[in-house]
Amino acid sequence: MFEMILEALKNVDAKQRSFSIHPSSEERLFALLREDPRMTIPLIAQQPGLGERQVCRLSASLKEKGKIKREGSNNFSYWIMISMS
Numbered sequence: 438m439f440e441m442i443l444e445a446l447k448n449v450d451a452k453q454r455s456f457s458i459h460p461s462s463e464e465r466l467f468a469l470l471r472e473d474p475r476m477t478i479p480l481i482a483q484q485p486g487l488g489e490r491q492v493c494r495l496s497a498s499l500k501e502k503g504k505i506k507r508e509g510s511n512n513f514s515y516w517i518m519i520s521m522s
């Protein structure tokens with residue numbers, strides 16, 4: 438019985454951690470960063486329809502896919518767009 442409960446909790450936890458990202462949202466973020474590579478996440482989140490948490494998830498997804506990366510120091514950093522395709 439205990440094993441069944443643990444398995445059920447693992448499944449619930451995995452479902453809560455997974456999220457889907459709409460490709461057009463990634464494309465929008467990519468385009469914004471192409472316009473100004475020095476934009477910060479809070480600055481991007483000021484765009485209509487984007488929240489700070491959403492921008493964090495989108496940028497993490499694009500970084501994980503190898504489409505963007507962040508370079509520079511804490512005081513002066515910028516985004517490098519690798520490829521959107």
